Amino acid sequence: MQGKQVYAIADNIINSLGFSTTEVIQQIEAEQTGIYQHEIEAIYPTPFWASLVNNEQLQTQINKEFVGQSVEHYFTRLEQMFLLSIQDVLRQTNIDVKSKRVLIIIATTKGNIDLLEQANRDTWYYEKFAERLDMSYMGDVLQKYFGNPNQPLVVCNACISGVLAINIAQQLLQTEQYDHIIVTGGDLVSEFTLSGFFAFKAVCDGICKPYDQDRTGINLGEGVATVLLTTDAKLAQKYSKIRIGGGGSSNDANHISGPSRTGDGLNIAIQKAFKQAACSAQQIDYVSMHGTGTSYNDEMESKALGLANLLDKPMNSLKAYFGHTLGAAGLMETIVAMASMRKGLLFKSLGYTKHGVSQPIQVIQNTQKHKIDYCLKTASGFGGCNAALVLAKIES
Amino acid sequence: MNQLIEQLKVQIIQQLNLEDVEPQEINEDEVLFGGDLGLDSIDALELIVLLEREYGIKIKNQEEGKEVFVSVRTIAEFIDQNS
Amino acid sequence: MMKFTQSCRIHEKKIYRNEALFYSDQALDDKTNFKTFIKGAYKYLGQSYPKFFKMDRLSKLGFIAASVLFSDRVLSAYAPEEIAVVMANRHSTLVTDTKHCESIKNREAYFPSPSVFVYTLPNILVGEICIRYGFKGENAFFISNQFDQDFMYQYANLLFQSGETKACLVGWVDYKDEADYSAILHLLET
Numbered sequence: 001m002q003g004k005q006v007y008a009i010a011d012n013i014i015n016s017l018g019f020s021t022t023e024v025i026q027q028i029e030a031e032q033t034g035i036y037q038h039e040i041e042a043i044y045p046t047p048f049w050a051s052l053v054n055n056e057q058l059q060t061q062i063n064k065e066f067v068g069q070s071v072e073h074y075f076t077r078l079e080q081m082f083l084l085s086i087q088d089v090l091r092q093t094n095i096d097v098k099s100k101r102v103l104i105i106i107a108t109t110k111g112n113i114d115l116l117e118q119a120n121r122d123t124w125y126y127e128k129f130a131e132r133l134d135m136s137y138m139g140d141v142l143q144k145y146f147g148n149p150n151q152p153l154v155v156c157n158a159c160i161s162g163v164l165a166i167n168i169a170q171q172l173l174q175t176e177q178y179d180h181i182i183v184t185g186g187d188l189v190s191e192f193t194l195s196g197f198f199a200f201k202a203v204c205d206g207i208c209k210p211y212d213q214d215r216t217g218i219n220l221g222e223g224v225a226t227v228l229l230t231t232d233a234k235l236a237q238k239y240s241k242i243r244i245g246g247g248g249s250s251n252d253a254n255h256i257s258g259p260s261r262t263g264d265g266l267n268i269a270i271q272k273a274f275k276q277a278a279c280s281a282q283q284i285d286y287v288s289m290h291g292t293g294t295s296y297n298d299e300m301e302s303k304a305l306g307l308a309n310l311l312d313k314p315m316n317s318l319k320a321y322f323g324h325t326l327g328a329a330g331l332m333e334t335i336v337a338m339a340s341m342r343k344g345l346l347f348k349s350l351g352y353t354k355h356g357v358s359q360p361i362q363v364i365q366n367t368q369k370h371k372i373d374y375c376l377k378t379a380s381g382f383g384g385c386n387a388a389l390v391l392a393k394i395e396s
Numbered sequence: 397m398n399q400l401i402e403q404l405k406v407q408i409i410q411q412l413n414l415e416d417v418e419p420q421e422i423n424e425d426e427v428l429f430g431g432d433l434g435l436d437s438i439d440a441l442e443l444i445v446l447l448e449r450e451y452g453i454k455i456k457n458q459e460e461g462k463e464v465f466v467s468v469r470t471i472a473e474f475i476d477q478n479s
Numbered sequence: 480m481m482k483f484t485q486s487c488r489i490h491e492k493k494i495y496r497n498e499a500l501f502y503s504d505q506a507l508d509d510k511t512n513f514k515t516f517i518k519g520a521y522k523y524l525g526q527s528y529p530k531f532f533k534m535d536r537l538s539k540l541g542f543i544a545a546s547v548l549f550s551d552r553v554l555s556a557y558a559p560e561e562i563a564v565v566m567a568n569r570h571s572t573l574v575t576d577t578k579h580c581e582s583i584k585n586r587e588a589y590f591p592s593p594s595v596f597v598y599t600l601p602n603i604l605v606g607e608i609c610i611r612y613g614f615k616g617e618n619a620f621f622i623s624n625q626f627d628q629d630f631m632y633q634y635a636n637l638l639f640q641s642g643e644t645k646a647c648l649v650g651w652v653d654y655k656d657e658a659d660y661s662a663i664l665h666l667l668e669t
Contacts, residue, residue, distance in 0.1 A: 045586055045589060109600060110576075110599070111571075113576065116576055116577065116580050117580060117583075119580070120580060120583075120584045133573070134569070134570070134624075135571060135622040136569060136622050136623050136624045137624070139622075151623075153621060153623075153630075154621060154622040154623065155619065155620070155621060156571060156600075156601055156602065156620050156621065156622045157602045157605075157618060157619055157620045158600045158602050158603075160618075164618075164619060168619065168634070171634075171637045171641075172637075174637075175633075175637070191583060192576070192579065192580065192583075192599075195579075195582075195583045195589075195591040195596075196579065196591055196593075196596035196599065198591070199441065199445065199591040199592065199593045199596055200441060200593050200596070200597075201441065201444070201456075201457050201458055248617070248643070249617045249618050249619065250560060250615050250616065250617070250618065251564070251605065251606060251609035251614060251615050251616070251618050252609075252615070253559065253609040253610050253612075253613050253614060253615050254610065255436065255437070255610070256438075256597055256603050256606045256607065256610070257437065257438055257593075257597050258436070258437050264615075265615060268560045268615055272560075272617075272641075272643055275642075275643065276641060276643075381600075381602075382597060382600050382602075382603060382606070383600060383602040383603045383604075383605060383606030383618075384606045384609060384610065385602060385605070385606065385618045412533070412594075413532045413533045413594070414529070414532070415529075415532035416529070416532070434529055434530070438533075438593050438594050438597060439594070441593035441594075442592065442593060442594050445590055445591075445592055445593070448590065449588075449590045
């Protein structure tokens, strides 16, 4: 379907590296990681490596942005990050968030899951916010704060949620039912997820090394990312250089937690994205992969790149900068990829030194200048799901 | 040893939700993975949890697990040597 | 044009295929719980799929609904990547989340289980259905406070318009507790 063009006109990232896209990109350019070893009894019994949003800095930002509103009394920690992120995006343009023609889409895997751990401890925090475990209700809370009249759409599809949410937003915008869609995604590092990934023996004891021979697993990360998408060509001219080309998703139909051994499923999603974006593998200048740093995932991705004829394209994983942010990952990494395109800069795939997958993929080893007109973003997750998205630079 | 093997069979059936499988249907010398039981990578991780919870034995990763989880007998021998 | 071809509905220990009663628990008293009901349905369907017993309640519910819907219909006319599965629910994986949380409550007996944790994502159900039937098309899982059929149909229609989806299983599979669960699956085709 060739409908109206969809553009990305404003964005924000909140994670361990900063509270705006600019701050985060500065840190990535400086090859700075936000992953550290933490000793927090309340989150895990033993020390763990993860990318966390600093609580004091979060409070400072909240107090600065929402003066006199006592936001911390009315919103959970994750919701506070959503508010900050959406607010930053709204400030960048003059769209009317209260319009019926604006929709909010939320990508998350577990929402306010920290509340359930708090239930184990009977804290006031749980007493106060218990009903917001319901992710649909959490969406309503954010919608009401901004005075938006439409019930938000909540996408909960494991680690592809972020990329999938952008794909869905593009499709909905092309129906012309909405003029603008705010796509936001977020997840926390909580005892819930951390203990689960530890049980999966999938957590790296150090900073993760995507595609490296010595990779041993993931680092979890937390944060929120938001992008404002529009079909308004005038706004696009003013604010954007990036167009959403098209996307697709697929299922491996193989195993609920183990990635496919062939990369066939991810390749299906990539081919769908190419078709929707009316572009070919040859046109792609850069691939932003999922690259979790687990043995099987990274190997599967290398095979998918082989099937898609993308082995010669520069590619990276951003996980060693700010960890695996689960439902937010696809969004956060798409926003970094858009910054790469605008700046004409390929970011080093941090953590990679010795080639460790079967296919000769071109992992970016040094941050370098490179013209990027077309970028492919991919994500894969539990449940055997895969998603891909093509971003295109608008000729000026 | 035989008592440990029988106990393990019961525990494995319970831990891995092998409904409709009776302990006597599991041959202690038969391969656990790639055999009739249809076990997968999550089951291997569950066996790690089982050994830690019931026998206090820690297995660091799936590689180490692979050597131990060949058959019910190899698991029993491993427990015998490590407890 | 998109057309509705098959359906399955499960609630209160009854299963309907295309709105006709397909299976109900014989002993419809309070003693039959979800576990015996869903196992009974599995046996009634004559399936041999041991992985079923490893699923959590949400996945079992959705899996049985799909099994009933596809019990007299095989989607052989479509390529695997042309078959999409799009689902929604309200309570995500609440029961399994609580179970996982129980396992990390006590630091002296801290044994989180990988096979419980993996089911703390609602789209695992979509994965289970795709694995069972070999569907490799579009996937999406939404959380909403009720089954919004209009939106689900609209989204399926957008997938059809893309030209790459030919059949789409849309549905609502929600499990809150013994007394509050439901599944509604519709098969849409071009």
